[in-house]
Amino acid sequence: MAFKQELELYLQFVKLEKGLSENSVVAYRNDLERYFSYLQGYKKISDLAGVTLNHIEDFLNYLVDEEMLAAGSLARNISSIRGFHEFAVVEGITKANPAELVELPKKASKLPEVLSPDEIMAMLDSPDTSTDAGIRDKAILECLYGTGMRVSELTGLEKDRLIFEIGFIRVVGKGNKERLVPVGEVAQQAIEIYIEQVRGKFMSDKDPQKAKNKVFLNQRGGPLSRMSIWNIVQKAAKNADIQKNVYPHIFRHSFATHLLEGGADLRAVQEMLGHSSILTTEIYTHVDRSFLHQVHKEFHPRA
Structure with a gap:
């Protein structure tokens, strides 16, 4: 999987430096693996330099449309993504943080789209x-x-x-x-x-x-x-x-x-x-x- 090395570095960081519990680390892993799979599979992105704010917003809308995530789960996913991208900048893995301005997707408060x-x-x-x-x-x-x-x-x-x-x-x-x-x-x-x-x-x-x-x-x-x-x-x-x-x-x-x-x-x-x-x-x-x-x-x- 693309981003595997970056993910392992980040999980090691949150476990050792932030002292998160094993359950929290597992939740972070699940959130980010799904995020990376989306980037690689749907957006054909294989490195962090290619990730933009639009890609992240599209992913969050995907979670609303496809996964029907509750507001709490959606907020946790945003936290996972923000934390990872902030870590990537601090560690010099990438120069920009596309998640800096990310917000809850507007679709989360809208009615689901349907076909006639x-x-x-x-x-x-x-x-x-x-x-x-x-x-x-x-x-x-x-x-x-x-x-x-x-x-x-x-x-x-x-x-x-x-x-x-x-x-x-x-x-x-x-x-x-x-x-x-x-x-x-x-x-x-x-x-x-x-x-x-x-x-x-x-x-x-x-x-x-x-x-x-x-x-x-x-x-x-x-x-x-x-x-x-x-x-x-x-x-x-x-x-x-x-x-x-x-x-x-x-x-x-x-x-x-x-x-x-x-x-x-x-x-x-x-x-x-x-x-x-x-x-x-x-x-x-x-x-x-x-x-x-x-x-x-x-x-x-x-x-």
Whole structure:
């Protein structure tokens, strides 16, 4: 991993010089490893000199959009990033501190962005299903929108958790908590076609255990990474000519919003999303209310 040497130097500093506890050091490591992975994977940056304030702000927005971090966790990530960049300047590793002026992302206080049903359909229809990769990609997109699961839940999904005979998928979420999520016929059919026609072709003859029973595989027989899902979603958005900022988690936002717009019970949506608190799910009621206001204004004679 890029930045590995700098990270180890910084962790040694906070442990020995600042006297932080082992748990705090582990938290710093997790925060910064995710930060560096984002810089390297999404921004193609391999050294600190190339990091700018915009890159850091993009990462924090990613944490809000993709990871749905709570305000406390987001603040800790900012502290980790600020501390690291300050250390890098003091130690002469780099000349500038791009984190000096970083603030909480504005998106943190905004409603989640969603796609319209038409935009979703355009993306779901965009993969080229005459190819093996296209069949897989369509199944992935249908699964994301059809269940509202997180990307990490999708990449970790195993075959024995597909309970299609009763129309459910057993999803393992944050904190290793399990929940049953209903899956519609369209998504179910797309996943079944992928498993029957494509998954076996992707499995490695030399190392069949590489797949570890995972549903969605890359063409080398291993489980798909979060970055792979990002690329699949980006490709679908481009092919569908979607102009909005599209990322994998937007399917989850759209899933919840479209259910509420259709009249679904908030508690039911909370259960399907795997939110431990109804307060987390309630953000989508604001999206729903704005939709209702729009409908009222458009169709009510006295609006």
